[in-house]
Amino acid sequence: MLYFLSFQIEFKLQQGKTFCFDEDVPRGAKIYLTFGASQLQTQPYVNFSLLEPDQTPNYQRGVNANDSVSHTALRSGIHKLCFTAAESTYSYGRWNCFFLFTM
DSSP, rough: OOEEEEEEEEEEEETTTEEEEEEOOTOOOOOOEEEEEOSSSSEEEEEEEOOOOSSSSEEEEETTTOEEEEEEEESSSSHHHHHOOTTOOOOEEEEEEEEEEEO
């Protein structure tokens, strides 16, 4: 059986700031994220991290304005997805993230 959840979120990210959102994801789910950005002032780059329910970082890397990420959840529960704009590489922009997970 195939289950999926899909949504899009848009957020503003300022220089040196972090934006996180939480999502309840079952163990073994495939997580797909596609990124986009508009109204960028400097380099379209942010640091992305995915935290497991115990707050252990499971996935971390830099992403750009036209990037995508896929990953498998190791544990069931609330996962935290965070985006951080480094002070030296990014000033301001409107980001959007399309989130999909399947079982």
